Amino acid sequence: MTRAGGEATVRVLVVEDDDNLRFAVRTELAGAGLAVTQAADLATADAALTGEDFDCVVFDRMLPDGDAIHYVHGRRQQGWAVPVLLLTARDSLADIVAGFEHGGDDYLVKPFSVAEMTARVLTLCRRAGTGRPSVLRHGDLEMDCARRQVRRAGVLLGLTAKEFAVLEYLLTRPEQAVARGELIEHCWDSSTDPMSNVVDVVVRRLRGKLREPELIHTVRGRGYRLAS
Missing domain, CATH: 1.10.10.10 (Winged helix-like DNA-binding domain superfamily/Winged helix DNA-binding domain)
Structure with a gap:
């Protein structure tokens, strides 16, 4: 894991169907030095995840082709271990618990600060990189x-x-x-x-x-x- 400030080679996939929010998230993460790939639905995200390696994935929960937590749960059952941050407007305790139970590593309720989102992504990437040689x-x-x-x-x-x-x-x-x-x-x-x-x-x-x-x-x- 390399740190923020334009210095990182860390790769993040952002899956969000709202064009304006996806642009804001991508801009903030890129400004923190992360290499960002974007997707607007689960099918595009799945293609990206099949062909590339990522250090973290940011999923909007409700996407045009399904609820991201079911996709994440299916990937977890196959042994997929990439950290996941879930973004959602669903803020009930039951929804948050479901996010974690289905394989999410962190959960952020909309509306949120993109600066806080970036800090959470960096934390997840650091955890994922602890096994790499320093x-x-x-x-x-x-x-x-x-x-x-x-x-x-x-x-x-x-x-x-x-x-x-x-x-x-x-x-x-x-x-x-x-x-x-x-x-x-x-x-x-x-x-x-x-x-x-x-x-x-x-x-x-x-x-x-x-x-x-x-x-x-x-x-x-x-x-x-x-x-x-």
């Missing part, structure tokens, strides 16, 4: 994810948020070729043009800061690889 190493490169510090041969490097995010993703897949599109998917939000050169720009800056010998190698026709 320090990543590759050769003489060391990344302390909790302190957000990177050292090479013991020398502290000053990285931007996106440089940190790209390097963190490569460190979780050492010696593997990672496509540019995969880096955009995990280190930027869904509004980023997959044909842009943002990845190449960040990697070029990273190479300069990491110094020699070179760690990030270009895999022709595929992307980049963190190599010894």
Whole structure:
């Protein structure tokens, strides 16, 4: 889990059929540094969850194609463990209890503060990330994810948020070729043009800061690889 403030690679799915509320939630979460994917119904959400990994899902309860708690309950029975925040106008004690009993991890009643919603999402993401290693190493490169510090041969490097995010993703897949599109998917939000050169720009800056010998190698026709 990486922290807020434009520095995170944490991915959140927002499932909300109200266009204005979905935009407000997406804007607030993106402003906190999270990569946000949006859906307006359960079918679209299911497709996103089948094809991608998320650190948290924010579900409006009542969606055009059903009650989200039944969808979450079904996924939980299949072993799905992604944290879920439920948003709803249904504020009775019975409704709140049902939300938790069906697999929700947190429950927020409308109308709500988007700042409070963001704080709850960040808390859920931190809980989900407790099992990840806090320090990543590759050769003489060391990344302390909790302190957000990177050292090479013991020398502290000053990285931007996106440089940190790209390097963190490569460190979780050492010696593997990672496509540019995969880096955009995990280190930027869904509004980023997959044909842009943002990845190449960040990697070029990273190479300069990491110094020699070179760690990030270009895999022709595929992307980049963190190599010894």
